[in-house]
Amino acid sequence: MKKNGNREEFNREKLLKGIVRSAEKRPVSMDAITNLVDRVENKLRSLGENEVSSQQIGEYVMEDLVNLDEIAYIRFASVYRQFKDMSVFYKELKEIMEKDKKKNQDQDHSGDK
Numbered sequence: 001m002k003k004n005g006n007r008e009e010f011n012r013e014k015l016l017k018g019i020v021r022s023a024e025k026r027p028v029s030m031d032a033i034t035n036l037v038d039r040v041e042n043k044l045r046s047l048g049e050n051e052v053s054s055q056q057i058g059e060y061v062m063e064d065l066v067n068l069d070e071i072a073y074i075r076f077a078s079v080y081r082q083f084k085d086m087s088v089f090y091k092e093l094k095e096i097m098e099k100d101k102k103k104n105q106d107q108d109h110s111g112d113k
Contacts, residue, residue: 019033
């Protein structure tokens, strides 16, 4: 189901094209993108629901895409979430940067044991 309430069948190719567009000129292979779409599709099937909102599909994509390529994630999120202003966009960037910082700190301290 779309944001505007219209119903539309899940379109794998449309989702794939959107992710490819967000990953344009990024070091992301087509195999990685295809695998991401496969994982999203599998999540949707595992729900066992007749209808899933486009919002939920977008969230599944972003959960996976942020780990694949952060720039592609920001591009996808900026279109998908339709950021209303720079403060919302900045908040999203800040969250990613904080996750990166924590991940780097965890990696730095993993050898301390």
